Amino acid sequence: LCLQVFDSQGSDVTPLPLVAVVDDPDPKTREKSSLEEVLFKKGSSIFKSSTPTDVVSSRYGDIQTHKPINMEGHSMFIGTPDKIFLEIIRFVLLLLSEFPRKPVAEGFDIILSETDTISLLDLPPTLVSEDAEDADAVKQRNRDYAEFCSSKMGSDNFFERSSQTLVGEHKCKYTQTDTNKSVNKGTIATTWDIYDSFSMSTENRETRESERVDYLTRTRNKQDVSEVTMSRETGKSFSENQAYFFGVSSAAETDADLFMLKTESNLEKILSSEAFMKSVSIMERVIVLNIFQPKLAAFRGLPNEEDEERITEEKGHYLTPTLEPLWTFVSPLTRGHNITCMTWNKKNPDILAVGYVGGSSGNPQPGLICCWSLKNLVWSERVFSCHSSVTCLEFSSSNPSHLAIGMYDGSVAIYNVQVGDDTACIANSRDCAKRHTQPLQLSGEEREEVLVSVSGDGRITKWLILHNDFNCVDLMILKRSSGQGRKQSIGGGRKQSIGGGRKQSIGGGRKQSIGGGHMHKCSLSNSDHFLDTYCKHPSPVTHIEWSPIYSDVFLSTSSDGTIQLWKVDTLNPKMSFTSVQSIVDSVKWSPNCGTVFAAIYRHRVEVWDLCQSIMRPTLVHHAEPGVTLSSLLFAKGSDSILVGDSRGEVTVYKLKNFRVGKPKKVNKLVGKLATQENLIICWISFSLKCICKHQANL
Amino acid sequence: MTILYFSLHHFIIEGHKGVIGTIIVNSEGLPIRTTLDNSTTSLYARLLRSFTTLARSAVRDVDPQNDLTFVRIRSKKQEILVAPENNFLLIVIQNPSE
Numbered sequence: 001l002c003l004q005v006f007d008s009q010g011s012d013v014t015p016l017p018l019v020a021v022v023d024d025p026d027p028k029t030r031e032k033s034s035l036e037e038v039l040f041k042k043g044s045s046i047f048k049s050s051t052p053t054d055v056v057s058s059r060y061g062d063i064q065t066h067k068p069i070n071m072e073g074h075s076m077f078i079g080t081p082d083k084i085f086l087e088i089i090r091f092v093l094l095l096l097s098e099f100p101r102k103p104v105a106e107g108f109d110i111i112l113s114e115t116d117t118i119s120l121l122d123l124p125p126t127l128v129s130e131d132a133e134d135a136d137a138v139k140q141r142n143r144d145y146a147e148f149c150s151s152k153m154g155s156d157n158f159f160e161r162s163s164q165t166l167v168g169e170h171k172c173k174y175t176q177t178d179t180n181k182s183v184n185k186g187t188i189a190t191t192w193d194i195y196d197s198f199s200m201s202t203e204n205r206e207t208r209e210s211e212r213v214d215y216l217t218r219t220r221n222k223q224d225v226s227e228v229t230m231s232r233e234t235g236k237s238f239s240e241n242q243a244y245f246f247g248v249s250s251a252a253e254t255d256a257d258l259f260m261l262k263t264e265s266n267l268e269k270i271l272s273s274e275a276f277m278k279s280v281s282i283m284e285r286v287i288v289l290n291i292f293q294p295k296l297a298a299f300r301g302l303p304n305e306e307d308e309e310r311i312t313e314e315k316g317h318y319l320t321p322t323l324e325p326l327w328t329f330v331s332p333l334t335r336g337h338n339i340t341c342m343t344w345n346k347k348n349p350d351i352l353a354v355g356y357v358g359g360s361s362g363n364p365q366p367g368l369i370c371c372w373s374l375k376n377l378v379w380s381e382r383v384f385s386c387h388s389s390v391t392c393l394e395f396s397s398s399n400p401s402h403l404a405i406g407m408y409d410g411s412v413a414i415y416n417v418q419v420g421d422d423t424a425c426i427a428n429s430r431d432c433a434k435r436h437t438q439p440l441q442l443s444g445e446e447r448e449e450v451l452v453s454v455s456g457d458g459r460i461t462k463w464l465i466l467h468n469d470f471n472c473v474d475l476m477i478l479k480r481s482s483g484q485g486r487k488q489s490i491g492g493g494r495k496q497s498i499g500g501g502r503k504q505s506i507g508g509g510r511k512q513s514i515g516g517g518h519m520h521k522c523s524l525s526n527s528d529h530f531l532d533t534y535c536k537h538p539s540p541v542t543h544i545e546w547s548p549i550y551s552d553v554f555l556s557t558s559s560d561g562t563i564q565l566w567k568v569d570t571l572n573p574k575m576s577f578t579s580v581q582s583i584v585d586s587v588k589w590s591p592n593c594g595t596v597f598a599a600i601y602r603h604r605v606e607v608w609d610l611c612q613s614i615m616r617p618t619l620v621h622h623a624e625p626g627v628t629l630s631s632l633l634f635a636k637g638s639d640s641i642l643v644g645d646s647r648g649e650v651t652v653y654k655l656k657n658f659r660v661g662k663p664k665k666v667n668k669l670v671g672k673l674a675t676q677e678n679l680i681i682c683w684i685s686f687s688l689k690c691i692c693k694h695q696a697n698l
Numbered sequence: 699m700t701i702l703y704f705s706l707h708h709f710i711i712e713g714h715k716g717v718i719g720t721i722i723v724n725s726e727g728l729p730i731r732t733t734l735d736n737s738t739t740s741l742y743a744r745l746l747r748s749f750t751t752l753a754r755s756a757v758r759d760v761d762p763q764n765d766l767t768f769v770r771i772r773s774k775k776q777e778i779l780v781a782p783e784n785n786f787l788l789i790v791i792q793n794p795s796e
Contacts, residue, residue, distance in 0.1 A: 195762030
């Protein structure tokens with residue numbers, strides 16, 4: 001059926017057959033090129049109807065066909081390049097498959113033919129005769145359509161696009177990837193963190209971070225992965241001991257199974273570390289302070305809550321002064337050792353040094369020195385063992401940590417109490433050539449720190465430390481008075497130099513077995529003879545004590561049971577105090593009040609207040625039966641007395657209801673001026689008041 | 699010839715009057731030695747560790763050269779004493795008025 005279609009201009013737009021008949025000797029190559037062009041070019045040019053001739057001739061010139069392709073003017077050429085391609089390929093493969101059967105180089109004909117055209121869409125045109133009524137309308141429509149088609153080309157409203165009518169099936173494809181892990185890491189830049197980072201060098205910082213177990217820099221963020229990885233890196237092995245594994249303690253460490261712990265060795269390492277010991281000792285002190293807090297408050301004179309209630313109730317009543325026991329310094333090491341001497345540290349008044357006699361008296365056995373601190377009332381801070389019983393000890397003023405002790409066998413040693421172990425003994429006169437043969441008393445001088453000891457063999461010696469040597473220089477030898485017996489132990493006292501006075505005196509006492517006890521005043525500057533001799537006591541003098549407030553006054557005690565009060569320039573005692581016929585071991589002035597002193601008898605303690613009475617002691621305290629009191633010490637700044645006994649215990653007593661009212665006047669008078677006239681006046685006034693025994697003795 | 703007497707302070711602490719319990723916590727916050735039961739121990743360890751860190755942070759914020767040495771929390775019924783160190787924490791709970 002041959003049709004001829006003319007457009008409005010009358011040009012021939014008859015659709016030509018798509019495939020032209022062309023003889024070509026080499027069909028395949030041409031075919032391939034045309035196939036490629038078909039495949040890879042965008043299909044727009046194929047479907048242009050404006051140049052059908054060119055398309056046909058260039059694309060399909062090689063293919064013989066017997067059937068023309070219908071082509072309509074106003075409909076798009078619909079054909080799929082895929083379809084044609086498939087058909088062509090099929091032909092090629094068919095041909096190729098026939099090749100191996102004919103290896104002979106013969107010419108053969110390849111006839112390619114096309115299959116039937118599969119018509120996808122067939123819209124036959126409606127033919128309208130030119131003479132019909134609506135021929136004009138149809139023509140107009142044709143014209144409009146042609147205009148529309150031509151305007152579509154360069155118009156922006158339209159664009160060429162291929163479309164596929166057959167939509168393939170959707171296929172789900174699954175992929176699997178690792179989850180993206182997110183890690184939160186944060187830090188708090190505190191002031192100290194910045195300071196720490198600055199104060200460390202970079203190498204230290206890296207090594208520190210890798211093994212950081214520090215509390216300081218550990219952040220509190222949750223899911224701190226760096227923390228977890230660090231614990232992994234330390235390579236600790238898992239412990240089977242579940243008893244120590246108490247479970248997780250905070251939200252930041254929720255991954256319990258990640259923690260590899262070796263808890264047993266950890267515990268031992270901590271327990272043996274030095275920091276732990278130090279912490280434990282501090283903790284112990286705190287605990288002890290907590291336990292003894294009311295007692296220590298009473299010691300310091302701080303008001304206690306319970307006491308205040310009682311005081312308000314009993315105001316106005318006169319209560320007998322008593323000694324209220326506060327606590328006891330005792331430890332298992334010191335039990336059973338007699339206490340011979342006690343002294344406070346000069347610099348730190350909370351430290352007390354106590355000297356013990358080793359074993360029972362008589363045989364020189366290893367003695368003991370304990371340093372107690374008020375911060376730990378339960379255990380002594382330092383314990384030193386000496387080769388002989390300790391008779392006296394004294395802290396140094398210029399080196400507050402040096403403690404000088406004198407021992408029963410006549411040797412002198414100096415300990416450094418800051419060191420807690422065996423190397424504390426700085427100097428020991430055990431190897432010294434000159435030695436005392438008798439127990440010593442020590443005294444340390446004020447201005448130039450001189451260690452002077454007085455011993456039973458009558459020598460007063462000054463000790464010097466030269467390099468590693470501990471040597472002594474005899475200052476004076478107390479002459480034996482003729483006809484007297486063997487010397488006994490000597491009591492020594494000391495006197496502090498007054499103002500600018502160069503005179504430094506020592507009161508040396510000498511006891512004799514028979515007859516009266518004498519006391520000698522000696523001077524360091526004048527070592528030839530005694531300056532004065534005080535004779536009063538019929539029996540050996542046990543102790544001499546200078547008053548810490550009145551520099552001219554001293555007390556002496558003897559085994560006759562009397563206490564004599566002397567003034568330096570008077571060879572007769574000013575006053576005498578007697579209460580019981582018992583050996584007075586020691587007497588001490590109170591450092592707080594100038595007229596108070598305490599005396600130790602074998603089984604009682606007496607506290608005298610000269611303002612209240614000079615006839616009898618203000619306070620008497622009896623020791624427990626079977627216990628001998630041996631040592632006495634006042635506490636400066638506190639109304640307390642320390643009493644050492646034969647059981648090895650130092651009991652701290654508080655002077656309760658001990659009102660010392662008047663002596664303030666006396667103190668003012670005497671303390672400020674320190675003139676002798678005033679002193680005499682005071683003492684005279686006392687002596688006028690009372691009927692004293694000493695006058696009778698004199 | 700000085701004999702050094704070494705007192706095992708740690709065990710003495712537990713024997714003092716009024717001491718309710720002792721806990722040692724290592725650096726990771728796990729109690730490694732205790733005289734109380736498990737639940738109380740872990741409770742104290744967890745709470746006091748964070749408290750001590752906070753206290754130390756406060757002290758060092760004021761002056762970075764300073765450092766915390768001891769923490770005492772006194773309450774109506776008892777007193778909690780904490781000695782913080784770099785690699786452990788020593789906690790003692792005491793009732794001082796017993």
